[in-house]
Amino acid sequence: MTEPTDAPDTFRRTFLALAAAGPAAFTLASTASAQTASDADPATRPGTGRAAIVTGSSRGIGAATARRLAREGYAVTVNCLVNTDLAAQVVAEIEAEGGRAIWLQADVADPEAVRALFAANEEAFGGVDVVVSNAGIFNSGPFAEMTDAAFDRMIATNVKGGFNVLREAARHVRDGGRIITLSSGIVRQPPPGGAAYAGTKSDLQIYARVLAKEVAGRNIRVNAVAPGAVDTQLLWQHGEELLDGIPEATPLRRLGEPEDIANVIAVLCSENGGWINGETVYANGGLN
Numbered sequence: 001m002t003e004p005t006d007a008p009d010t011f012r013r014t015f016l017a018l019a020a021a022g023p024a025a026f027t028l029a030s031t032a033s034a035q036t037a038s039d040a041d042p043a044t045r046p047g048t049g050r051a052a053i054v055t056g057s058s059r060g061i062g063a064a065t066a067r068r069l070a071r072e073g074y075a076v077t078v079n080c081l082v083n084t085d086l087a088a089q090v091v092a093e094i095e096a097e098g099g100r101a102i103w104l105q106a107d108v109a110d111p112e113a114v115r116a117l118f119a120a121n122e123e124a125f126g127g128v129d130v131v132v133s134n135a136g137i138f139n140s141g142p143f144a145e146m147t148d149a150a151f152d153r154m155i156a157t158n159v160k161g162g163f164n165v166l167r168e169a170a171r172h173v174r175d176g177g178r179i180i181t182l183s184s185g186i187v188r189q190p191p192p193g194g195a196a197y198a199g200t201k202s203d204l205q206i207y208a209r210v211l212a213k214e215v216a217g218r219n220i221r222v223n224a225v226a227p228g229a230v231d232t233q234l235l236w237q238h239g240e241e242l243l244d245g246i247p248e249a250t251p252l253r254r255l256g257e258p259e260d261i262a263n264v265i266a267v268l269c270s271e272n273g274g275w276i277n278g279e280t281v282y283a284n285g286g287l288n
Helices: 007-039 060-071 084-096 111-125 146-174 194-215 259-271
Strands: 053-055 075-082 101-107 128-133 173-182 223-226 279-284
Touching: 007 060, 007 075, 053 223, 053 279, 060 084, 060 101, 060 128, 060 259, 060 279, 075 084, 075 111, 084 101, 101 111, 111 146, 128 146, 128 279, 146 173, 146 194, 173 259, 223 259, 259 279
Parallel strands: 053 075, 053 128, 075 101, 128 173, 173 223, 223 279
Antiparallel strands: none
16 A cells, blocks of 8 residues: 655645746846847847837837847837937947847827838838837826816827727737737726826727737737836826835835836747737736
8 A cells, every 4th residue: 555645735835836936937037038138149039030119119118128129139110209319319229239220200199100100110121020019198187187188198199009009010910929018007006196097008908808819820929018117207207206105115115117127028029928918917016
């Protein structure tokens, strides 16, 4: 007669340990990738021979993402609305590191401009494999004080613009590609004055969930990334009082950096993120 064993308990303990290590392992893999991508043989970089479009990429998270994907080997189309000098600078930085990039001014709220953006990428690089829909506007204010103009602009850029970009992505991203839209951690805990913005960003999570199903069979992954408070001009434009207590309330005791979010996006674009699909990834340093 065999002796009884604690195999089920051992399996359970091992599983829980691995599950607990998951976020740390994810962070380590992302960091290692960020450190080694630019040093790797260009022929072995995961984005070699592929192209990416990043909207709203003249500064902040978008610019960090464009540079990060370029280091992975992607040819990148940088997009801006008004900051043409900054967009050109991002392209110059990518080219200085041996990458390939172009920039184009286009308002994502205009479907014709979005089509022109994809056409310019097609002409320059022959197709697109990754689309990061990052362009967005953050206007805050309580219901009683929110103006029609501020509300309408967020709807036009965040909701309609996000739809315009994902619609073209669904039409043009090559099989096996990635489509990523930028939501916001504010969706989970909208503060007073944040309802309108949170509402526009929640739509983007729905877009990702549904589009992942609509491109089924093409091996395309579609996800949303929801950053927490990130040190960008978009955040600071509303004044320091908006950030009171946020670094202290975050377990990592700091604001996020654009590169933190770019690294998460890079993982989702890699084979390591291949089983994440139709999801929203909250990248907020533990601020819940």
